[in-house]
Amino acid sequence: DLKEAKENPEAFKKKPLRGRLFNAIIETYKPVICAMNGVAVGAGCEIALASDIRLATVDCKLGMPEAKRGMGATFGATILPKLISPSFAANMLYTGKLVTAEEALRIGLVDEILENQELLLERATELALEICECAPLSVQRIKETIWKTMDVPLFQALQLDIGPNVYESEDRIEGAQAFLEKRKPVWKGK
Structure with a gap:
């Protein structure tokens, strides 16, 4: 002002x-x-x-x-x-x-x-x-990856493991199960 x-x-x-x-x-x-x-x-x-x-x-x-x-x-x-x-x-x-x-x-x-x-x-x-329909841990990881790799060379960025480990999360299991059962997932953020 x-x-x-x-x-x-x-x-x-x-x-x-x-x-x-x-x-x-x-x-x-x-x-x-x-x-x-x-x-x-x-x-x-x-x-x-x-x-x-x-x-x-x-x-x-x-x-x-x-x-x-x-x-x-x-x-x-x-x-x-x-x-x-x-x-x-x-x-x-x-x-x-x-x-x-x-x-x-x-x-x-x-x-x-x-x-x-x-x-x-x-x-x-x-x-x-x-x-909000997406897994919260996945969205968090994606946001962190976008911002933290913005100036990092591609091959270095691909080696980084940024944000929560979604691959060992309960939500990853729920996402796959919901897909197979043709229903909306119920995310826990875990």
Whole structure:
């Protein structure tokens, strides 16, 4: 909030708590779905970047205008080039330009565009319910693997054993049994 920064400059100095928010989103074992309606800039855009799945309404705009305000964008400048083309990320970060939902979809910054807030929330809920139908330990392991191998060379990443051991879990047995019995599995998270 730039108005607050002008009124209380001390409150706006770089604080470690802000970075911890982004880390908490990445490090939580549950998937995070970001549903953006309107404008997501600066820290709002960084929250979206930390999320696992990003949905937006057609009128959504995203960006990191920090360079236009004499501010840094440490998290955004670190994560954005890993999620989209590094040169497009540099362009966004250096110029502070905002991108439309359509452009964000084209460059892979958002996964889906919905017509309005109601459809946005419906789709976010639908995705969350789809994820909840999956084995929680498997989802946790997959999320950890995605984030922890993002910058690891392929052959090294394949050697890592990240997250809970799903192969010796009760849920693996239940998943196979439910498939054979043509029923929904009852997950225990064990």
